[in-house]
Amino acid sequence: MTKLAIAGEAGFAISLADAPQPGGAPNYTLETLRKLREVLPAGSELFCLMGADSFVGLRKWRGGTEIPFAASLIVASRPGQRLDHLAAQLPQGLNLECEVVARESDTAIQTQPEAEIRLYRLRNQGGKIAPFYLLPGLQVEISASAIRQQVRSTEADRVPTLDVLPLAVADYIRSHGLYQ
Numbered sequence: 577m578t579k580l581a582i583a584g585e586a587g588f589a590i591s592l593a594d595a596p597q598p599g600g601a602p603n604y605t606l607e608t609l610r611k612l613r614e615v616l617p618a619g620s621e622l623f624c625l626m627g628a629d630s631f632v633g634l635r636k637w638r639g640g641t642e643i644p645f646a647a648s649l650i651v652a653s654r655p656g657q658r659l660d661h662l663a664a665q666l667p668q669g670l671n672l673e674c675e676v677v678a679r680e681s682d683t684a685i686q687t688q689p690e691a692e693i694r695l696y697r698l699r700n701q702g703g704k705i706a707p708f709y710l711l712p713g714l715q716v717e718i719s720a721s722a723i724r725q726q727v728r729s730t731e732a733d734r735v736p737t738l739d740v741l742p743l744a745v746a747d748y749i750r751s752h753g754l755y756q
Contacts, residue, residue, distance in 0.1 A: 580744040606639030609646040622647040623709075627654045632665045640667040644698045644706040652711040659712045666698070672708065673697040727755040 582588040594608045605624070613622055624647040626634075631651045634640045643649065653659050663672040675696055694710040718740050727749060749755060 577745050577748055580748055581742050583744065604638045606637075606643050606646055609643065613646060623650050624648070625650045625652065627652050628659055628662070629654045631662065635665065635667040637667075641669045641700060644670065644708060645700070645704055648707045648709065649698075650709040650711065652714045654714075655717055659710050662710070669701045671699050673699055673705075724755045 578590055582590075591612070593611045594603050597603060609622065609624060616622060624643060626649070628651055631649075634643065637643065651659065651662065666672060673696060675694055692711070692713045694712060696708040696710065698706045698708045700706075723741060
């Protein structure tokens, strides 16, 4: 479905870094980021984008305190979820330092002019520092679980075509009877 979704999109490629492992062993974000880091050219930047709803559980993730140092975290707001108290959600051992005034040249994140980016620093107990980005103004009403629920509640021969679901993907879901 990913191949179908990105067909014809310049700059996109499939990665199997997070594909299911033989024997069903779980994938952990930290190991996936490390695998990606190994194959990137020297000097490349790696970011880990997650919604605020996922970020609040980071303290329970395996290697949660190491993830921001494997890839810079970008936390995007979710509808109805404020970012004001994210410092309290950080894994133990990480501290959020004051907001950094970001200039265009300070950040590798290219965004639309209307999108606000807040840049902070995270510091671990060993004094290591990592950039930490917040995208507080995003109000995108989309989630994979909502799409699956909409597919389940629709007749089997009709898969809804949403603005976020390419027609080729909707056709694939319908033809394979997925999410029923």
